[in-house]
Amino acid sequence: MTPKLPILLLIPALAAAQPPAPAPDPRPEPDPALEALRTPFEALTERAIGRTSRRVRYDWRAATLEAGLLGGLPAELNNFDSLRAGAFVRVPVSGFLLGLEATYVWVWGSESSDKLALTPYRQPGRPDRVELDATFTLPLAEGIVTAWPAFMPAAQLVLQSHAHLRYLLYPGGFDDLDFVDTLRALFSGSLTDEEIANLEDERLPGMQIDPGRIAALVGLGADLYFQSGLFFRHEILIAVPLFAPLTESELGLGLELNLATGISF
Amino acid sequence: MPRRAPPPLAPLALLATLAAAPGCKVDFIDIGAAFTIADAAWFAEEETLFVFYEAEAAQGLGADTVIELTFTTDDGVVDWTAIDSFSPVHPHVPADCGPDRRCGSTSLHVPREPRDVAVRLRYHRDGALTLDPVTRLNIIGPGPAHTHRSLLVYGVFAEDARSVQWRARHRFPTLRNEEAQRLGLRRRFTIDRIRPEATAPDPEALANPWLYGAPCPSAPPLDWATVDTTDRAAFSPEALPAAAFDAAALCARATVQDPTGPFEAPAHARKNPEVRPAVPLRRSPIREATPVKYLLAICDRPISATHRQMQEQRLLMQGIEPICLDDFAAPSQADALVDMLLARWRRDLETVRAGGRDMILAAAVHHDDRRLSTTLERAIAALLATENDRNTPRLAGAFLLDSYPYEVTQATVGASTIWCPSSLDLDLEDLDALDPAELPASGVASLVCALPDIPQLRPRPLRPRRAPHPAQPPAVPRLHRHLLRRRSRPHVRAHLQGPRAPPRRRTPPPPALRPRDLLQRRGHHRRRRRRLLLLLCRGRNPKRRLPRRRQRRPAPRRRAPRLARPGRRRHVPARARLRLPLPARDRVRRRRRHRRHRLRRHPPARHRHRRRPGLRQHHLAHRRVPLRPHAHPLPPLLRPPHLRRRRRLPDRRPLRRHLPHELLQARLPAPRRPGVPP
Numbered sequence: 001m002t003p004k005l006p007i008l009l010l011i012p013a014l015a016a017a018q019p020p021a022p023a024p025d026p027r028p029e030p031d032p033a034l035e036a037l038r039t040p041f042e043a044l045t046e047r048a049i050g051r052t053s054r055r056v057r058y059d060w061r062a063a064t065l066e067a068g069l070l071g072g073l074p075a076e077l078n079n080f081d082s083l084r085a086g087a088f089v090r091v092p093v094s095g096f097l098l099g100l101e102a103t104y105v106w107v108w109g110s111e112s113s114d115k116l117a118l119t120p121y122r123q124p125g126r127p128d129r130v131e132l133d134a135t136f137t138l139p140l141a142e143g144i145v146t147a148w149p150a151f152m153p154a155a156q157l158v159l160q161s162h163a164h165l166r167y168l169l170y171p172g173g174f175d176d177l178d179f180v181d182t183l184r185a186l187f188s189g190s191l192t193d194e195e196i197a198n199l200e201d202e203r204l205p206g207m208q209i210d211p212g213r214i215a216a217l218v219g220l221g222a223d224l225y226f227q228s229g230l231f232f233r234h235e236i237l238i239a240v241p242l243f244a245p246l247t248e249s250e251l252g253l254g255l256e257l258n259l260a261t262g263i264s265f
Numbered sequence: 266m267p268r269r270a271p272p273p274l275a276p277l278a279l280l281a282t283l284a285a286a287p288g289c290k291v292d293f294i295d296i297g298a299a300f301t302i303a304d305a306a307w308f309a310e311e312e313t314l315f316v317f318y319e320a321e322a323a324q325g326l327g328a329d330t331v332i333e334l335t336f337t338t339d340d341g342v343v344d345w346t347a348i349d350s351f352s353p354v355h356p357h358v359p360a361d362c363g364p365d366r367r368c369g370s371t372s373l374h375v376p377r378e379p380r381d382v383a384v385r386l387r388y389h390r391d392g393a394l395t396l397d398p399v400t401r402l403n404i405i406g407p408g409p410a411h412t413h414r415s416l417l418v419y420g421v422f423a424e425d426a427r428s429v430q431w432r433a434r435h436r437f438p439t440l441r442n443e444e445a446q447r448l449g450l451r452r453r454f455t456i457d458r459i460r461p462e463a464t465a466p467d468p469e470a471l472a473n474p475w476l477y478g479a480p481c482p483s484a485p486p487l488d489w490a491t492v493d494t495t496d497r498a499a500f501s502p503e504a505l506p507a508a509a510f511d512a513a514a515l516c517a518r519a520t521v522q523d524p525t526g527p528f529e530a531p532a533h534a535r536k537n538p539e540v541r542p543a544v545p546l547r548r549s550p551i552r553e554a555t556p557v558k559y560l561l562a563i564c565d566r567p568i569s570a571t572h573r574q575m576q577e578q579r580l581l582m583q584g585i586e587p588i589c590l591d592d593f594a595a596p597s598q599a600d601a602l603v604d605m606l607l608a609r610w611r612r613d614l615e616t617v618r619a620g621g622r623d624m625i626l627a628a629a630v631h632h633d634d635r636r637l638s639t640t641l642e643r644a645i646a647a648l649l650a651t652e653n654d655r656n657t658p659r660l661a662g663a664f665l666l667d668s669y670p671y672e673v674t675q676a677t678v679g680a681s682t683i684w685c686p687s688s689l690d691l692d693l694e695d696l697d698a699l700d701p702a703e704l705p706a707s708g709v710a711s712l713v714c715a716l717p718d719i720p721q722l723r724p725r726p727l728r729p730r731r732a733p734h735p736a737q738p739p740a741v742p743r744l745h746r747h748l749l750r751r752r753s754r755p756h757v758r759a760h761l762q763g764p765r766a767p768p769r770r771r772t773p774p775p776p777a778l779r780p781r782d783l784l785q786r787r788g789h790h791r792r793r794r795r796r797l798l799l800l801l802c803r804g805r806n807p808k809r810r811l812p813r814r815r816q817r818r819p820a821p822r823r824r825a826p827r828l829a830r831p832g833r834r835r836h837v838p839a840r841a842r843l844r845l846p847l848p849a850r851d852r853v854r855r856r857r858r859h860r861r862h863r864l865r866r867h868p869p870a871r872h873r874h875r876r877r878p879g880l881r882q883h884h885l886a887h888r889r890v891p892l893r894p895h896a897h898p899l900p901p902l903l904r905p906p907h908l909r910r911r912r913r914l915p916d917r918r919p920l921r922r923h924l925p926h927e928l929l930q931a932r933l934p935a936p937r938r939p940g941v942p943p
């Protein structure tokens with residue numbers, strides 16, 4: 001046990017014995033070299049307020065898994081119409097979301113494509129297919145919002161940016177292909193000649209099958225979380241031809257509107 | 266610390282996307298349809314119009330694309346009609362020419378000669394746009410069956426000459442048989458009334474290679490079943506009976522279906538010709554002789570191991586037991602040597618002769634007495650005198666690889682002996698003055714087969730080579746340079762060396778750096794900036810020596826900080842920005858740069874002592890081993906001249922810092938033997 005009490009008793013005695021020291025300068029000379037490193041108090045306050053003002057109605061970051069159904073309207077900038085539907089799962093990881101989507105896309109022609117079929121010209125397009133997406137979602141802003149009508153409870157709105165890496169799978173494209181050719185086709189960036197020949201019957205009039213197998217999409221969207229974990233999502237994606245030099249795709253830019261609903265566990 | 270600005274990736278990605286995008290709307294693409302075959306042929310005897318077509322396109326010929334046909338006759342005009350709508354008179358199967366092709370054929374009964382026959386492709390059944398190619402029309406009038414009909418029938422025998430296959434062959438002016446078959450045309454034909462014929466008609470006399478339509482002899486038919494098929498060929502199920510073995514051919518009645526009715530014509534099947542070798546037995550006048558090898562050498566004293574090794578290697582006699590000539594070196598022993606060699610050679614020749622092949626005496630003579638060659642010639646002459654009178658197998662000749670040139674004097678020896686010297690006593694300059702007529706019988710052969718010894722390979726130190734000067738002639742081979750250096754005529758030297766290259770200009774040395782240039786360098790600039798910064802912050806004397814920084818290993822040079830430094834932008838080639846593959850030269854440079862960088866960061870074990878010499882010296886001093894194991898044991902003055910130059914040691918400062926004071930005073934203690942007190 002350290003004898004602290006005698007020491008404490010000696011401190012006032014020593015202080016009384018010594019002469020009083022001169023008072024230090026309350027405002028020391030500022031070092032001009034540190035001016036560039038100083039941060040105003042107002043800025044520190046604003047930062048603190050911004051960090052602590054996030055109200056959480058539903059903490060989607062604490063969820064384990066999100067799953068749901070989605071439907072979409074892909075708008076390739078050609079004369080063919082498409083509709084997609086499928087399911088998705090997402091996992092919150094370090095403040096963002098990683099997910100997988102599997103959708104089936106139905107494609108049908110339009111009056112313009114039918115008239116185009118009467119000519120010696122064709123327009124690149126994609127027949128019915130399965131799309132597998134690997135998604136990356138980054139939240140940009142979020143907050144608690146009130147909903148209409150009034151009986152709807154308050155919800156958490158998250159504005160997000162999306163990035164999708166899409167893999168196209170044509171079900172009839174692998175007919176009459178052996179195992180090695182099928183593997184080679186699966187890992188090829190563009191459709192092989194055998195696949196295009198197999199898809200000739202699936203091709204719509206006026207359509208020239210686009211050989212691209214992978215695509216990239218980016219866009220914005222918003223998730224509306226309710227307290228129970230139910231959420232709705234909408235997103236607008238833009239197909240960017242980043243892989244066009246690799247896949248020989250001729251579709252270029254495109255739009256896609258997706259609506260989804262799901263539950264967060 | 267201020268944050269560095271991130272690289273502008275987002276605008277670059279946007280620009281790359283816009284550059285890669287061909288446009289907002291997806292363009293229309295021409296399918297590029299074209300006809301590769303658009304042929305029509307009308308046969309007057311058959312009253313049939315055959316049409317063949319093949320069109321190709323890049324994704325566009327679907328089920329709605331149709332091929333249409335039109336033609337005009339004296340009876341009227343047949344307007345554009347889909348070919349599939351006609352009823353063909355012959356079988357036509359759907360032809361599969363690939364996913365981007367459309368091909369097929371049809372045959373129509375057209376009694377009168379058609380004209381204005383045209384084929385076209387309508388892109389869509391309901392569309393108005395068509396592709397109109399130039400259609401070739403051929404009219405075949407009446408004539409012989411084998412030249413004026415669209416189908417020939419003939420037969421071929423199998424290899425056993427007992428089975429017969431009957432074949433149909435399409436015959437069109439612009440299409441081959443295989444093409445017509447590929448485009449879907451099939452013909453039905455029937456074979457019956459097969460009968461043998463003793464002699465087949467001559468195809469050349471009839472100008473009818475298939476003998477289709479040639480008359481059949483009036484012989485009783487074989488009891489064979491009728492062959493009826495639409496395939497291109499069909500076998501008769503029966504085998505040829507023994508009574509018909511002598512028949513040269515079979516003749517049958519071939520019936521071909523036409524729009525006008527069945528057409529009958531004789532079809533012949535000729536037997537395969539019997540062939541036999543034109544030359545029953547081939548004899549080659551050249552037969553390899555069996556070499557009987559000997560090594561005649563001086564065994565008691567070595568003459569030249571290299572020379573002997575060369576002789577054994579050239580005659581492929583490694584490991585052979587030599588015949589020692591030591592006891593026959595004296596001139597008085599010449600006769601004894603001849604007798605000994607004759608006895609040995611004759612004994613061995615009789616043994617090898619049992620193999621039935623001619624022999625050749627191959628001997629390598631390893632000696633240093635030129636008189637020995639005369640004795641050997643006498644022995645060979647005596648051996649050949651008896652062998653020349655023999656029939657095959659006998660000794661055909663001799664090959665001697667001698668150590669010295671020798672001129673054969675006896676004609677019988679020179680006619681069948683090659684006396685090959687290992688070196689020539691002639692100068693190259695004397696070759697021009699040499700008259701071949703004056704050469705002895707084996708002189709030319711001796712000159713040709715002169716073989717040098719095996720040279721000893723001495724690899725010289727590697728050194729980089731410079732690219733030759735453009736005006737410099739191609740390099741002269743080493744042997745030529747050697748000969749030219751020793752002896753050669755001036756005009757030969759001028760011919761081989763060519764014009765001399767102009768003197769090479771030396772690159773002037775770079776100018777000396779000025780102090781301002783030194784300050785502009787990176788290190789000086791950094792130190793000066795640091796000194797000024799301390800001056801501003803602390804207000805001290807800038808001329809005071811700055812405290813020495815802690816020695817540490819220099820950090821590897823990275824590129825990312827240099828990229829982000831304000832006011833300095835690193836040049837990135839466009840090829841690297843676009844991730845395009847670099848040219849081979851740039852790839853090699855990058856690989857070498859990476860290798861140098863990796864070696865700087867992780868030097869191999871054999872180089873590490875150069876980077877940290879102090880530790881190595883310290884370590885070696887404690888182990889009491891010589892400081893430089895490679896040092897010569899003798900002092901420099903007693904060493905050979907090429908070893909006197911002392912190797913430059915690395916910097917000693919680390920040594921002084923790490924070694925204790927006692928070791929520094931004693932400098933380098935002499936190595937001690939274990940167990941011996943110092």
